[in-house]
Amino acid sequence: MTKIRFQADADLKQAIVASTIRRETNIDFQSAYVAGLEGKTDQEVLAIAARDEGLLVTHDRKTMSIEFGKFITTQTSTGVIIISQNLSISDAIESLILIWEASEAEEWINQIMSIPF
Template sequence: MTKIQFQADADLRQAIVTGVLRREPKLDFRSANEAELEGIKDHDVLSIAARDGRVLVTHDRKTMPTEFGQFITSQTSFGVLILSQNLPMSGAIDAIILVWEVSTAEEWINQIMTFPF
């Protein structure tokens, strides 16, 4: 069983990444800036996250679910976690840490989850 590693999408608030890492420094959460994702199309973002074995964390409820569905017809994804933009910062941080604590990377393969549901 492998620990989940996360990749922030370019639309995810950086404060969420910072807050997660402050609360749980052992968690592996790469920022969009570190991965150079600004201006990259959804399919390519999914490819980068998949190549690196990371669950993509995004606020994109409009285009990402459809793009994800198309992506997994031909490639393997390590998963996508969509956080509502209306979710308070503390709730977003808690959700990511909870996912990291209670699930494994294998459980997220080709899975997408929206939080809150």
């Protein structure tokens, strides 16, 4: 089993990334900037996350679930977590740490989940 690596989408609040890493220093959480995701289409973002084996974390509720459905018809996804923009940063961090502690990367293949659940 492989530990989860998170990949932030370009729309994800940077405070969630930075604070999650600060709270749990062993978490591998790559920023959108490091991955070069700015200006990429959802399909490109999903492909980069899959290539880099990162569970994509996004706020994009409008288009990401549709694009995810299209993506997994032809490719394998490392999974997507959609965090509500209305969720507090502290609750988002707690949710991500819980997911990281309680599951493995293989459990997320071609899975999508919204937080709050």
